[in-house]
Amino acid sequence: MSRRVAVGLLMQESNSFSPLATTVATFENYFLHRGEAIFGAGFERAHIEIHGFISELRAAGVTPVPLLAAGAFAGGPLTEAAFDALVGEMESRLREALPVDGLLLALHGALVVEGGARRGDAEIIARLRRILPPDVPIGITFDLHGHITPEMLQPNCFHVGYQQYPHIDIYETGQRAARLMVDTLDGKRRPVMALAKCPMVVSAVCARTTDGGLVPVVAAARRAELSGRVLHASLFPVQPWIDVPDLGFAALVCADGDVAVAEQVAAELAQAAWNQRDQFTPELVELDDAIRIGLSSEGLTVVSDAGDAPSGGSAADSTAVLRALLAAGAERGKRLVYLSICDPAVVTVAQRMGVGASIEVDIGHYYSRSDGAPLRISATVQLLSDGRYHMRDQDMEIGMGRTVVLAVGALRLLVRTLPSFEWDVAMYLSQGLDPAAAALIFVKSPGGFRHSFGKWAQRILIADTPGPTCANMKRIPFTRVTRPLYPLDSLPE
Incomplete structure (x- = not known):
């Protein structure tokens, strides 16, 4: 009889x-698939962890048993009702699936429940662990920005994190975890875990694995794996915009039966990260300077609006960039400038008026009213769409909700109804905006955009913009994190 892994x-x-509340409806707007629907043709093409699990299990002759696939876009903490509903459904489906030989679970690692008293991902792991017999292994994948805590190291659970940021190995991380699950079931491996942390948060701008201060630490992790000392060495610069105790950089190491080795390598990697702490100060450019450089330079300038990044939980509705562009007279320039903003009310007006219509609207701060005021603009409606496009790196269909393109002189505003990833240049191409025709493109992402947009850019700048995802760690209004915490505080060597 074929082995079965949930x-x-x-x-x-x-x-x-x-400012965005996260409810069950938030998941439904992104994706929420139950049971056999996880195998659906459209969703199964998504280049994400759960389909990495499935492909690798099937290749090994193991039957995948689908439970629940619930993914929500980054936003505010989950309501307790949403958390209990989704975790409760996962528990029920796991009980119905018994007996199983193992469980593979994809988590982010930085899921926070409103109120702050409950540790989201750790509670999920503990609740599912209690359902399974002690000898049934659990394999868990985490995003590189996960907030890893000791409570996550449940008995007979192993963990595998993304290796790359920008995140271009999401599917492959699922495959790595599934291969270890198969080897564990075959008796070839006996995974054990160790965690080491240092009191430091790294700006998402500086958390890239391709260049910058993290590179030597990543290289040390890969050497530990290639040498055979450990099975997996995962690094977590952490999602820096969660205000919770014990926030910090984590090294999470999986070894084959030898806890002491795992502990040693985890400690080495955490120390290596701490030694690099001075290399994690982001190189930020004032917004006005970024605009000046973009408008006066040859080729395309791509600027990160890091403070308003929906991939980190912002509402993507700030007017800071638009105000600065208008103040600089960019709408009167000879070369095009692209930027995006989330405003459902403006989309509704534009769609009612139709392509070619001239409209006057208040735009911006639809959700984040406490952080700024809408801006009055006059614009021409250039395009209407359903906002769907194909993310090439993730091989995944994504939706921005109903979307319009507005022209304000040389400015092209991509206005959408839903915050969504700004990682792939296809978001602009799909709406008729050719990057090759622009002098300046703004992207609401601190780092994930580089792999796709970098192929078009003559230069990339990170603007020191305000918002819930600001790149300057010293500007984040923490109240609950454990102090001291670098770079907020001075710490001894």
Whole structure:
């Protein structure tokens, strides 16, 4: 009889400072698939962890048993009702699936429940662990920005994190975890875990694995794996916009039966990260300077509006960039400038008026009214769409909700109804905006955009913009984190 491994996904990257409430409806707007629907042709093409699980299990002759795949876009902490509903459904489906030989679970690691008293991902792991017999292994994947705590190291659970940021190995991380599950069931491996942390948060701008201060630490992790000392060495610069105790950089190491080795390597990697702490100060450019450089330079300038990044939980509705562009007279320039903003009310007006119509609207701060005021603009409606496009790196269909393109002189505003990833240049291409025709493109992402947009850019700048995802760690209004915490505080060597 074929072995059976349950597979599930419950992921959201929370942001304690986001104005967006996260409910079950938030998951339904992104994706929420139950049971056999996880195998659906459309969803199964998504290049994410759970389908990495499934492909690898099937290749090994193991039957994947689908539970629940619930993914929400980054936003505010989950309501307790939403958390209990989704975790409760996962528990019920796991009980109905018994007996199983293992469980593979995709989590983010930075899921926060409102109120702050409950540790989201750790509670999910503990509740599912209690359902399974002690000898049934659980394999868990985490985003590189997960907030890893000791409570997550439940008995007979192993963990595998993303290796790359920008996140281009999401599917492959699922495959790595599934291969270890198969080897564990075959008796070839006996995974054990160790965790080491240091009191430091890293700006998402500086958390890239391709360049910057993290590179030597990543190289040390890969050497530990290639040498055979450990099975997996995962690094977690952490989601820096969650206001919770014990926030910090984590090294999470999986070894084959030898806890002492896992502990040693985890300690080495955490120390290596701490030694690099001075390399994690982001190189930020004032917004006005970024605009000046973009408008006066040859080729395309891509600017990160890091403070308003929906991939980190922002509402993506700030007018800071638009105000600065208008103040600089960018709408009167000869070259095009692209930027995006989330405003359902403006989309509704534009769609009612139709392509070619001239409209006057108040735009911006639809959700984040406490952080700023809408801006009055006059614009021409250039395009209407359903906002769907294909993210090439993730091989995944994504939706921005109903979307319009507005022209304000040389400015092109991509206005959408839903916050969504700004990682792929296809978000602009799909709406008729050719990057090759622009002098300046703003992207609401601190780092995930680089892999796609970097292929078009003559230069990339990170603007020191305000918002729930600001890149300057010293500007984040923490109240609950454990202090001291670098770079907020001075710490001894």
